[in-house]
Amino acid sequence: MTTALRNRQILYAHRPTGTLTADAFEVADAAVPSLQEGEVLCRTILLSIDAANRAWMQGRTYRDELHEGEVMAGFAICEVIDERDTGIPVGSLVTAEAGWQEYSVQPARGVNVMPVLGPLTHHMSVLGITGLTAYFGLLRVGRPRTGETVLVSAAAGATGNVVGQLARLKGARAVGITGSDTKNAFLIDELGFDAAVNYRSPAFGDDLRRACPDGVDVYFDNVGGPTLERALRMMNMGGRIACCGAVSQYDTSDPAAGGGIHGVPGLVVTKRLRMEGFIVIDFAADWPEAVQQLVGWIASSDIKVVEDVVDGLDRAPEALIGLLAGDNVGKRMVRVGPDPES
Amino acid sequence: MTTALRNRQILYAHRPTGTLTADAFEVADAAVPSLQEGEVLCRTILLSIDAANRAWMQGRTYRDELHEGEVMAGFAICEVIDERDTGIPVGSLVTAEAGWQEYSVQPARGVNVMPVLGPLTHHMSVLGITGLTAYFGLLRVGRPRTGETVLVSAAAGATGNVVGQLARLKGARAVGITGSDTKNAFLIDELGFDAAVNYRSPAFGDDLRRACPDGVDVYFDNVGGPTLERALRMMNMGGRIACCGAVSQYDTSDPAAGGGIHGVPGLVVTKRLRMEGFIVIDFAADWPEAVQQLVGWIASSDIKVVEDVVDGLDRAPEALIGLLAGDNVGKRMVRVGPDPES
Numbered sequence: 001m002t003t004a005l006r007n008r009q010i011l012y013a014h015r016p017t018g019t020l021t022a023d024a025f026e027v028a029d030a031a032v033p034s035l036q037e038g039e040v041l042c043r044t045i046l047l048s049i050d051a052a053n054r055a056w057m058q059g060r061t062y063r064d065e066l067h068e069g070e071v072m073a074g075f076a077i078c079e080v081i082d083e084r085d086t087g088i089p090v091g092s093l094v095t096a097e098a099g100w101q102e103y104s105v106q107p108a109r110g111v112n113v114m115p116v117l118g119p120l121t122h123h124m125s126v127l128g129i130t131g132l133t134a135y136f137g138l139l140r141v142g143r144p145r146t147g148e149t150v151l152v153s154a155a156a157g158a159t160g161n162v163v164g165q166l167a168r169l170k171g172a173r174a175v176g177i178t179g180s181d182t183k184n185a186f187l188i189d190e191l192g193f194d195a196a197v198n199y200r201s202p203a204f205g206d207d208l209r210r211a212c213p214d215g216v217d218v219y220f221d222n223v224g225g226p227t228l229e230r231a232l233r234m235m236n237m238g239g240r241i242a243c244c245g246a247v248s249q250y251d252t253s254d255p256a257a258g259g260g261i262h263g264v265p266g267l268v269v270t271k272r273l274r275m276e277g278f279i280v281i282d283f284a285a286d287w288p289e290a291v292q293q294l295v296g297w298i299a300s301s302d303i304k305v306v307e308d309v310v311d312g313l314d315r316a317p318e319a320l321i322g323l324l325a326g327d328n329v330g331k332r333m334v335r336v337g338p339d340p341e342s
Numbered sequence: 343m344t345t346a347l348r349n350r351q352i353l354y355a356h357r358p359t360g361t362l363t364a365d366a367f368e369v370a371d372a373a374v375p376s377l378q379e380g381e382v383l384c385r386t387i388l389l390s391i392d393a394a395n396r397a398w399m400q401g402r403t404y405r406d407e408l409h410e411g412e413v414m415a416g417f418a419i420c421e422v423i424d425e426r427d428t429g430i431p432v433g434s435l436v437t438a439e440a441g442w443q444e445y446s447v448q449p450a451r452g453v454n455v456m457p458v459l460g461p462l463t464h465h466m467s468v469l470g471i472t473g474l475t476a477y478f479g480l481l482r483v484g485r486p487r488t489g490e491t492v493l494v495s496a497a498a499g500a501t502g503n504v505v506g507q508l509a510r511l512k513g514a515r516a517v518g519i520t521g522s523d524t525k526n527a528f529l530i531d532e533l534g535f536d537a538a539v540n541y542r543s544p545a546f547g548d549d550l551r552r553a554c555p556d557g558v559d560v561y562f563d564n565v566g567g568p569t570l571e572r573a574l575r576m577m578n579m580g581g582r583i584a585c586c587g588a589v590s591q592y593d594t595s596d597p598a599a600g601g602g603i604h605g606v607p608g609l610v611v612t613k614r615l616r617m618e619g620f621i622v623i624d625f626a627a628d629w630p631e632a633v634q635q636l637v638g639w640i641a642s643s644d645i646k647v648v649e650d651v652v653d654g655l656d657r658a659p660e661a662l663i664g665l666l667a668g669d670n671v672g673k674r675m676v677r678v679g680p681d682p683e684s
Contacts, residue, residue: 260602
């Protein structure tokens with residue numbers, strides 16, 4: 001059973017063999033199925049674009065594998081526009097694994113009704129998964145103290161930029177690593193980072209040492225690999241490394257693969273380091289409190305919201321391809337439809 | 343100024359180029375110098391034999407480099423047999439960096455008067471640095487809970503054997519890794535380890551999985567390298583790795599050298615692991631309390647004291663060479679002189 005409503009979709013059509021290209025996707029036009037009991041019909045408003053999307057195309061992650069021909073998977077903020085015996089009012093705003101399409105039918109348990117505390121885009125960025133990842137990873141795992149130095153990689157990304165701003169807010173020195181001088185200027189001039197270093201520069205090592213004259217107390221690791229090794233060598237006694245899943249977890253099919261990390265456990269011992277992995281879901285019970293704090297800091301301009309909104313569902317493939325190449329500044333998302341009329 | 347007292351010494355004579363051999367040492371016979379104000383004359387009773395001794399011969403460790411021709415350095419329990427205006431009574435038992443010799447002259451600040459709570463050998467083993475390393479590394483860093491699995495490498499060593507026994511005492515499953523089936527039988531039959539695995543066996547990986555059917559919750563790492571990598575793959579969600587300096591720190595001149603560790607940060611993130619380095623000195627304020635507890639557990643036979651005492655100063659070189667080859671079971675020490683008459 002279908003409805004008269006047409007649903008534009010982007011399918012995961014072909015497994016990419018190397019770097020992701022637009023060939024992996026196909027546009028489709030389907031009818032929206034009729035609702036069964038216990039289901040809601042969602043209209044997609046904002047679609048999250050994440051490195052994780054790429055990993056899903058390779059299978060073998062924490063998520064079910066994505067198969068060729070299916071609607072491309074993605075996390076979204078949606079409006080409930082119809083429902084059948086779910087108790088969820090039409091007009092509710094929800095988060096859901098809606099996929100890359102204009103409409104989706106979801107079981108009621110597949111959606112979470114959102115309390116709306118700010119612009120919807122904020123719920124995708126600072127008040128969403130990436131902002132909360134910064135919040136819990138820095139404040140609960142890294143635990144910077146006043147006057148300490150916090151180093152963060154992928155610093156212009158959705159999580160990294162919030163890490164640096166929170167570090168400043170806690171009285172720490174914030175130093176970012178990105179692959180672009182333009183991004184670095186933005187971090188320093190617009191977000192108040194104390195310094196930022198380009199890992200693509202041949203003088204990266206020297207630049208980093210100059211940017212962290214007192215060493216590093218907290219390293220928020222979004223990338224692993226050689227940058228993690230370099231950070232290990234710069235850590236101070238009693239330093240903490242918050243290992244974040246954002247890139248190193250999602251963008252590999254085997255988390256144990258890749259080059260080995262030197263200095264483990266040698267430097268971990270001599271410097272009494274704590275390296276700790278975390279996933280934001282582990283802190284779910286404390287999300288509401290964290291969101292309240294973040295809302296306050298946004299209101300007081302202690303945290304600037306950095307968003308990178310790409311307009312139109314059809315541009316989702318290029319938005320993801322660009323994200324993987326490091327094009328984005330702040331949280332990248334695709335606007336699929338307008339905010340609800342209020 | 344010297345005294346009539348003769349002092350047998352073992353000198354660090356030649357820097358070893360590869361595996362340590364007896365050629366590196368020479369026996370000497372010196373006069374004992376007269377005491378200056380503020381000095382004590384110590385008679386060496388027990389000499390600690392540690393992997394660290396070997397590292398000192400290469401320089402570049404946390405300790406001052408040892409130079410050829412000097413008395414070989416070593417930690418000892420001594421009796422004060424003379425003193426000059428130090429306030430330390432003759433007859434006091436002290437710990438000191440006395441070196442490999444029968445007598446040593448020390449500034450008063452170079453010795454620590456020991457409260458004697460058990461046989462002197464216990465103060466070198468379970469109540470000494472290695473036992474305290476096991477205590478703080480396991481209980482403060484690893485923090486095993488009842489029913490969890492604790493894996494420890496170098497499990498028959500001075501620290502490792504105590505780690506396993508403390509794990510059992512805390513209601514955890516204790517699994518040891520050593521390089522010898524004989525040691526493993528000893529761990530299981532005499533010390534109550536639940537299982538022990540020989541890393542030299544071709545079936546090591548399978549053996550280890552069988553020994554840890556529920557995975558590993560706490561890994562007490564004494565060795566780093568491939569064994570650490572293997573443990574990383576076996577860790578459970580929320581697992582903890584206590585990185586101990588005993589071998590990986592002391593036995594290398596550059597703690598950042600050696601092979602890289604795969605699985606960092608990938609597995610650290612996906613499994614939410616905490617890897618934490620520690621050095622027992624960091625817990626010095628809590629040593630007296632820990633020693634009291636350990637004394638109690640020895641008295642109740644909850645902890646068996648495993649010691650490997652080699653008799654005679656002249657055998658110190660072979661004691662160290664053997665330790666580096668993994669010959670010892672429990673804490674290796676050299677008896678240089680008799681306990682004081684009581």
